[in-house]
Amino acid sequence: MFKSLKLRGAITLIVCLGSLYFLIPTFISNIPSPWNQYMFKEKIHLGLDLQGGTHLVLEIDTDKALEAMMERTAGDLKESLMDSKVRFRNLEKTKGATISMEITDADGKNTLEKLLREKYPELEFDATGDRQGGQMVSLKFNDKRAVEMKKLTVEHSLETIRNRVDQFGIAEPEIIPEGENRIIVQLPGIKDPERAKNLIGKTALLEFKIVDEEHPLEEALRGNIPEGDIIAYGLRADRSTGERGSSPYLLKDKALLTGASLETAKVQIADRFGDVTVGLKFNSQGAVDFERITGENVRKRLAIVLDGVVHSAPVIQEKISGGQAQITGNFTMEEARDLAIVLRAGALPAPVNILEERTVGPSLGNDSIKQGIMATVIGCLLVVLFMLVYYRLSGAVADLALITNIFLVLAILAAFKATLTLPGIAGLLLTIGVAVDANILIFERIREELRTGKTVRIALDTGYDRAFITIIDTHITGIVAAAFLIMFGTGPIKGFAVTTIIGLLASLFTAVFITRVIFDYVIWNFNIKKLSI
Amino acid sequence: MELIKPGINIDFVGKIKYAIIFSITLIIIGIGSVIYQGGLNPGIDFAGGSIIQVKFTQNVSADQIRSALKSTKLGNSTIQLFGTNEFLIRTAESFSDQTMLAANVEQPLTAAFNKNYEIRRVEVVGSKVGADFKRKAIIAVVLSWLAMLIYVGWRFEFRYGLGGILALVHDVIITIGAVSIMNMEFTISILAALIFIIGFSINDTIVTLDRIRENVKLNPKVNLRDTINLSINQTLSRTVLTSLTVFLTVLALYIFGGAVIRDFAFALLVGVVIGTYSSIYIACTIVLFFENMRLAKMKGNK
Numbered sequence: 053m054f055k056s057l058k059l060r061g062a063i064t065l066i067v068c069l070g071s072l073y074f075l076i077p078t079f080i081s082n083i084p085s086p087w088n089q090y091m092f093k094e095k096i097h098l099g100l101d102l103q104g105g106t107h108l109v110l111e112i113d114t115d116k117a118l119e120a121m122m123e124r125t126a127g128d129l130k131e132s133l134m135d136s137k138v139r140f141r142n143l144e145k146t147k148g149a150t151i152s153m154e155i156t157d158a159d160g161k162n163t164l165e166k167l168l169r170e171k172y173p174e175l176e177f178d179a180t181g182d183r184q185g186g187q188m189v190s191l192k193f194n195d196k197r198a199v200e201m202k203k204l205t206v207e208h209s210l211e212t213i214r215n216r217v218d219q220f221g222i223a224e225p226e227i228i229p230e231g232e233n234r235i236i237v238q239l240p241g242i243k244d245p246e247r248a249k250n251l252i253g254k255t256a257l258l259e260f261k262i263v264d265e266e267h268p269l270e271e272a273l274r275g276n277i278p279e280g281d282i283i284a285y286g287l288r289a290d291r292s293t294g295e296r297g298s299s300p301y302l303l304k305d306k307a308l309l310t311g312a313s314l315e316t317a318k319v320q321i322a323d324r325f326g327d328v329t330v331g332l333k334f335n336s337q338g339a340v341d342f343e344r345i346t347g348e349n350v351r352k353r354l355a356i357v358l359d360g361v362v363h364s365a366p367v368i369q370e371k372i373s374g375g376q377a378q379i380t381g382n383f384t385m386e387e388a389r390d391l392a393i394v395l396r397a398g399a400l401p402a403p404v405n406i407l408e409e410r411t412v413g414p415s416l417g418n419d420s421i422k423q424g425i426m427a428t429v430i431g432c433l434l435v436v437l438f439m440l441v442y443y444r445l446s447g448a449v450a451d452l453a454l455i456t457n458i459f460l461v462l463a464i465l466a467a468f469k470a471t472l473t474l475p476g477i478a479g480l481l482l483t484i485g486v487a488v489d490a491n492i493l494i495f496e497r498i499r500e501e502l503r504t505g506k507t508v509r510i511a512l513d514t515g516y517d518r519a520f521i522t523i524i525d526t527h528i529t530g531i532v533a534a535a536f537l538i539m540f541g542t543g544p545i546k547g548f549a550v551t552t553i554i555g556l557l558a559s560l561f562t563a564v565f566i567t568r569v570i571f572d573y574v575i576w577n578f579n580i581k582k583l584s585i
Numbered sequence: 586m587e588l589i590k591p592g593i594n595i596d597f598v599g600k601i602k603y604a605i606i607f608s609i610t611l612i613i614i615g616i617g618s619v620i621y622q623g624g625l626n627p628g629i630d631f632a633g634g635s636i637i638q639v640k641f642t643q644n645v646s647a648d649q650i651r652s653a654l655k656s657t658k659l660g661n662s663t664i665q666l667f668g669t670n671e672f673l674i675r676t677a678e679s680f681s682d683q684t685m686l687a688a689n690v691e692q693p694l695t696a697a698f699n700k701n702y703e704i705r706r707v708e709v710v711g712s713k714v715g716a717d718f719k720r721k722a723i724i725a726v727v728l729s730w731l732a733m734l735i736y737v738g739w740r741f742e743f744r745y746g747l748g749g750i751l752a753l754v755h756d757v758i759i760t761i762g763a764v765s766i767m768n769m770e771f772t773i774s775i776l777a778a779l780i781f782i783i784g785f786s787i788n789d790t791i792v793t794l795d796r797i798r799e800n801v802k803l804n805p806k807v808n809l810r811d812t813i814n815l816s817i818n819q820t821l822s823r824t825v826l827t828s829l830t831v832f833l834t835v836l837a838l839y840i841f842g843g844a845v846i847r848d849f850a851f852a853l854l855v856g857v858v859i860g861t862y863s864s865i866y867i868a869c870t871i872v873l874f875f876e877n878m879r880l881a882k883m884k885g886n887k
Contacts (some may be wrong), residue, residue: 420843
């Protein structure tokens with residue numbers, strides 16, 4: 053290694069001052085004004101288990117998105133086939149995002165093939181088979197396109213969730229994709245995790261559909277649903293009793309307008325009863341469409357459907373221009389505010405499942421910090437005392453290195469914006485135990501060498517040299533083991549792995565390099581005959 | 586100060602028989618406990634489910650909570666004291682539905698204890714994620730064993746590596762056994778402890794193996810049995826001291842680190858002790874065993 057003591061001393065000093073620099077904001081919260089602009093700004097970032105908050109793992113149901121896409125494609129394909137005069141029957145979207153149909157033309161399949169080549173390059177044949185009087189054909193998305201669509205779905209969901217969380221107003225949220233179709237959401241310091249989950253997980257698909265009043269609802273409820281219709285339920289609250297029930301509607305399935313045509317949505321206090329509503333404003337195309345739709349359907353009822361639930365179904369009195377509408381439905385102020393947020397941020401392209409949730413309240417986080425610091429201080433003191441008693445002055449040198457090690461680890465955490473978790477604190481404490489190992493190895497070796505009658509200087513040199521390779525070995529194995537924990541991705545344990553790795557690296561520097569500098573300085577400048585070890 | 590005097594000469598190798606009997610006994614007890622309890626007791630990390638940690642401001646017993654939750658979906662949950670007047674409510678149900686928590690926990694608790702409680706932690710893990718974690722956990726442990734085998738095999742010799750890794754398997758099995766006997770849940774924290782122990786226990790082994798190799802070079806004529814014994818004795822002081830410092834820090838963690846981290850600290854306590862013992866006995870024993878086998882084979886070939 054470097055022979056020059058001055059150089060090594062300088063490196064030590066720079067590292068120590070550097071780590072103090074990165075720790076200033078963590079330990080001093082208010083830096084007086086002219087100084088603060090030259091200072092490092094980040095405090096050590098605390099994990100959710102220490103500061104409180106909610107950690108969510110969401111799964112985007114990309115298969116559902118694919119199914120919805122196929123549903124739309126099936127509708128388009130039907131029209132294309134009619135235009136091309138192909139005779140077919142029973143064309144429908146079937147399970148697993150496929151379309152099945154029966155072609156009754158002899159030549160129909162060739163026309164279909166041509167059609168797919170020209171207009172539907174994303175579709176391919178899944179299976180074909182002969183059937184009396186025709187051919188069974190089923191179609192699916194080709195693999196490349198399916199993967200692409202799933203990827204887009206996840207990206208779109210990520211963007212939408214990010215928008216919603218931003219509008220909800222949480223400081224420093226973290227929203228990151230994981231694996232193929234998962235999203236990790238970290239919401240530090242959140243007060244009402246249930247509400248946040250509701251906000252994030254809601255699909256928020258807003259649709260406007262016409263109520264079918266030509267067919268009797270009772271008949272449909274018995275199972276005879278007219279072609280192209282669906283039954284949807286609406287929440288109905290009785291104003292006098294406050295009781296909530298659900299009432300069925302028969303709707304034309306085709307959505308005339310969706311939330312995608314919205315420009316904005318905001319909470320309004322609607323009338324003299326103080327009812328809260330959500331006001332909608334359509335974008336310019338949406339406004340044109342809305343005007344046309346209302347114009348074509350005067351005297352009919354227009355259902356406002358959110359995630360399959362009918363919120364209201366007012367009768368269209370006249371053509372509505374200006375592109376404004378509102379959703380009513382006995383909202384509380386909070387519900388209305390959250391609904392406005394999700395409508396503004398847009399619908400999720402696919403349903404979202406919450407796979408994992410970990411919420412820690414701020415009081416538990418506080419306790420954990422206190423207990424973690426307590427354990428660290430006491431553990432540290434025990435080790436420091438032990439080294440002092442066992443190795444006397446040399447032990448004091450090791451202790452100095454140990455304390456430097458702790459500061460160095462914290463400084464690296466702060467500088468790289470890594471997260472300190474409760475297991476992370478445990479990792480820090482464990483590295484303290486392991487870091488002195490290097491010094492114990494060295495000191496035991498020096499003692500051995502001294503016993504064979506070597507001078508202090510030679511004993512030191514041999515002790516450090518012989519122990520060095522072993523120290524490298526023990527550190528590498530420790531780091532490798534911890535690295536396997538990182539793949540666990542979940543916050544707290546990852547924190548453990550990260551602090552352990554940083555601690556081991558730092559201890560290579562402090563326990564070997566810094567102690568050597570101190571020993572060399574003393575030995576080279578003073579005439580030491582006997583080593584206090 | 587010296588705990589272990591220089592020139593100490595304990596006949597470790599001579600007591601191998603007892604060590605083997607001791608280890609096998611521990612392993613049998615550990616595995617027996619796991620089997621007796623019908624497998625490990627997986628925490629929600631691996632099995633899926635929910636944990637709710639509730640702290641009360643008044644004196645409350647687990648039975649009172651149980652009866653408060655009786656008619657809800659949490660009626661069959663386990664309720665465990667977790668500190669003073671603080672409880673863990675654990676259920677196999679992983680409810681991601683937002684209203685479930687309010688209906689099944691908050692309302693019945695408020696009805697029974699007014700507002701004198703605080704929900705301090707909620708963890709819900711779906712079964713899908715649990716299965717993922719389980720798979721990853723097994724991979725992580727096996728891979729870290731393999732990594733150690735490869736590293737030690739590369740730095741020393743393959744038979745040394747094999748000795749080291751068998752010692753690690755030994756440590757992991759006994760620690761899991763201890764966790765099972767204490768009826769603790771097997772969580773991701775326990776897994777982290779196991780992997781830390783793997784990284785820690787191999788250290789002692791490496792230090793001792795290193796010394797064996799050095800001594801073999803210095804005195805190639807001495808037989809391996811005596812060399813191993815000498816090396817263990819020479820490094821004994823360091824092995825014991827290091828384990829002691831780590832043990833002290835883990836003990837501090839166990840006593841002062843709080844309930845959240847106590848199981849983790851317990852697994853570490855067991856692992857550190859067993860890891861130290863196995864580095865002295867198991868790893869070196871196996872090296873010697875392979876050497877004897879090789880010698881016997883060579884004789885047989887002649």
